[in-house]
Amino acid sequence: MAETVFFNRDLSWLGFNERVLLEASKDTVPILERIKFLSIYSSNLDEFYRVRMPVLMAVDEHVQDIDSTGNYALAKAEINRQQEQFGAIIASQILPQLAKQDIHWIYNKPIPSQITDQVVNLFFNEVLAYIYSVCIDKDLTDFFAENNKLYQLVILKDTVGAERLELINIPSESLQRLYALDHDGHKYVVFLEDIIKYNLSYLFPNDTIMGVFNIKITRDAELKIDNGLEGDITTVLERQLETRDFGFATRFLIEPGIPLRNLYRLIYSLKLGRASIVEGGRYHNLKDLNSFPLNGEEFSYPKWPSLSSILISEKDTLFNLILKQDLLVNVPYQSYDSILRFFNEAANDVYVEEIYTTLYRVANNSRIVSALMTAARNGKKVTALVELKARFDEANNIKWAKQMKAAGVKIVYSSIDLKVHAKVALAKRVISGHEEFIGLMATGNLNESTARFYTDQILLTSHQPMLKELEALFGFLRKSKKAPSLEDQIDFKHLLVAQFNLQHRFIGLIQREIDNAKEGIANGITIKLNNLEEKILIAKLYEASQAGVKIQLIVRGICCLIPGQVGLSENITVTRIVDRYLEHGRIFIFENGGYKEIFMGSADWMNRNIYSRIEVCFPLYDPKLREIIMKIVNLQLQENAQESIYKFLKDTNTI
Structure with a gap:
């Protein structure tokens, strides 16, 4: 089968992250939830750089897997495009909507004079105890920039005109990242790094500040464990965890505008030669937006109290x-x-x-x-x-x-x-x-x-x-x-267990739908997964589509199957759900001539799940529970799925 029938795994991962980003652009989503989606997007991107970018960089260097050749450049281009989209959502949508609520998020602009006194007090009373500076000179330094920590590069000139570079830590792990300040009833939200930047003259009173730029370094997160390890596995893993944040740098994220001579000097001193240099915005680690200081029920989703699903009398168990x-x-x-x-x-x-x-x-x-x-x-x-x-x-x-x-x-x-x-x-x-x-x-x-x-x-x-x-x-x-x-x-x-019978059973279940389609018997497949990558199972779904089997897929994240291709997958549709909750359940429904078989379980259809994990999928036999799952899945194939599911379960009698 031609390689072109499989969508690129990493671009699909990034495509899911763009779906998260799009939630932040929706006017129908409450403003605080939109900001949280920006946080989730940023966190997901950090994970991509820690987990996938090292792989793509290695492939790019050695080109051992022809299927992945060039994916590093493609991924970088897609990330750059999404980052521009990220900035545009904040500038053109989030900031104006906050301003309408008289909430002024100081983003990419100077701190207004109304709150400078408060900013100075914050710096001296709370921040100053946690910051330090490191001089970066032309020689190698012993300083090690920590993984995913924020720093400010400060370019200075002394009284005789000599230039030097200083790195200042941004202590966001010890202090809050965003501060809410009030002045005459107006609310302002200020970044920690902007508070530090405003007060830099105190730290360097005898120098001229020529430039200030925020930077961040992301490092490889994979643990290097093999079958040759000796000793107790917990001890070995603990040693590995101690060094996880000291892996090679995969991304050097910089604020635009750093003069090249200073940038190269920094790369050399911090040993970042292998890292991908990425120009971002002024602010990094925007996963911290999950604690954006905005209170009020009107800014968030309406609350959905957890429903009671099982009623047990006091004399029963x-x-x-x-x-x-x-x-x-x-x-x-x-x-x-x-x-x-x-x-x-x-x-x-x-x-x-x-x-x-x-x-x-x-x-x-x-x-x-x-x-x-x-x-x-x-x-x-x-x-x-x-x-x-x-x-x-x-x-x-x-x-x-x-x-x-x-x-x-x-x-x-x-x-x-x-x-x-x-x-x-x-x-x-x-x-x-x-x-x-x-x-x-x-x-x-x-x-x-x-x-x-x-x-x-x-x-x-x-x-x-x-x-x-x-x-x-x-x-x-x-x-x-x-x-x-x-x-x-x-x-x-009864059970479908990876490493024993799971892949074989799923292939057999798909084949039965193919046979039923050829015989004119009721057939169809509906599958909900987090990720769909494994090519043998995808190829079997393509075969079913070509036989006329209608296939409905709900895939949250990676999807290497290409739907709607004439002669290949025209009978396959893919639905993606991004909402207030993270879709995580795996459900498999086979029509079976009108006598549906329903399985649920832990297994996505990825190489790792099929070939290197113990997974368990289990049948659902109870008729009432089967009806509930069918209703949930049918709602998930429609718009406003999660709200509809909550209402359905609320109206469903408890047991």
């Missing part, structure tokens, strides 16, 4: 309810309390003897982990499969793993080259010698913090055949240090 019927929680629309209660009951139920769970991204103050430690202290056998390689969550997961181990929880780590990304938990009860399982399977992390703004589905079930398969999977994970061999194979009839 959640476990008893699960034993009677499957339950489904749709977060963040519905309360996460029942998920916390699942672990709390498992920790204290007199019949529960064993608990198994996977942990990929754990909340900073995880009540789930606290329940697991309580269970171990209560004498239950608790096994937690902790993924230490969850990017940017490694340190938090290590912290919790140590605490759980100290409490008596058996900790199992995945192998270096095989992540455990599945979101599952299992409680094993023994009543009069009879084993009984109660399980939890989800599309998202077991994390009560992200459950407030990630849309996910969580199934609570006592389907014994399916949960016995889950027990078998935990048995494999508990003892294995690598991908399954032939002797490790498990006969999964």
Whole structure:
């Protein structure tokens, strides 16, 4: 199949980020939410530079993968275009709308005289204790510019005309980034770096300030871990984390206007020769806009209180309810309390003897982990499969793993080259010698913090055949240090598990729709994913489209499939959703001649999910729950999806 039938992975990632940026341009979105979308865009772009740019730079240097040749230049061009769009949204839309509310954001302009007294007081009373300066001369300096930290380059001339460069840190990690100041009832918002810039003459009283420019350096974030490592994995990872922010620079972000001689001098002194030099605006690290100092309900989305989805009488338990019927929680629309209660009951139920769970991204103050430690202290056998390689969550997961181990929880780590990304938990009860399982399977992390703004589905079930398969999977994970061999194979009839049967089963499900289309039997495929990249599965969807199967895709982020191409994908549509919540659930619906099969789970269709992770997708059997998921997915294919879903679930009777 020709390579042109697959859209570029990195440009698709950047395309999703542009969708985030477009939300900031919508007049229908409240002003504070628009500013937060700008923050999300900036944060996403930082991650792209930390994670993907090192790869593209390496490919550009060595050209080992012909599919990626030139992607570095294409990505840079797209980023530059989006950055111009970012600045235009602030200048032409955000600032005027704030001004109408008598809120004056001092952006790319001098501090007005009305508030200079307050700015000086702030500098001396709050800021001065946290800043330092470093002289950059023509020789190498020992100073190391930290990852994603803000600095000001100050160009000075002394009394005899000699020029020198000074770097000043912008202590945004210690102080707030934006300050709200009031004068005669008018509100002003000022950047920390502008407060420092206004007071520079105090720091350099005997010099002439020739120029002041904001800069930032982004460094490679990938951990260099291989199968040859020696020692305990937590110790190795902790050493790696200590050096993560000291990787090579991938981006040197500068405010325009730095004289070339000074720029080259800075690049040489800070060892930034490999970095991509990017001219941005005056302000960097605009992910800090997520704490923009603007109060008032009229500036934000109307509140959607979490809905109760499961009603339990005071004399009953959640476990008893699960034993009677499957339950489904749709977060963040519905309360996460029942998920916390699942672990709390498992920790204290007199019949529960064993608990198994996977942990990929754990909340900073995880009540789930606290329940697991309580269970171990209560004498239950608790096994937690902790993924230490969850990017940017490694340190938090290590912290919790140590605490759980100290409490008596058996900790199992995945192998270096095989992540455990599945979101599952299992409680094993023994009543009069009879084993009984109660399980939890989800599309998202077991994390009560992200459950407030990630849309996910969580199934609570006592389907014994399916949960016995889950027990078998935990048995494999508990003892294995690598991908399954032939002797490790498990006969999964209900679950779809990456490394075992997931890709093969999905191909078979698509093929059945192809066969039904050829026979004139009802057919169709609807799939919701975060990312779609893996070429074998994309090729199978193309084959289904060519056979006449109608395919509806909801893809939040990366999408390498090209829809609507005559003779290839004219029967495929792709919907993208960017709204107040982050779409995160994975749902797979196959028409199956009118007898729909519905699966949900942790697996995107990316190379990493299919080939180097343990993922679990699970069937949805309960007719009532199937109707709810079908309604949600149908709403997601329409405009104003999240508001409509909230209203639908609010009107749906609780269990």
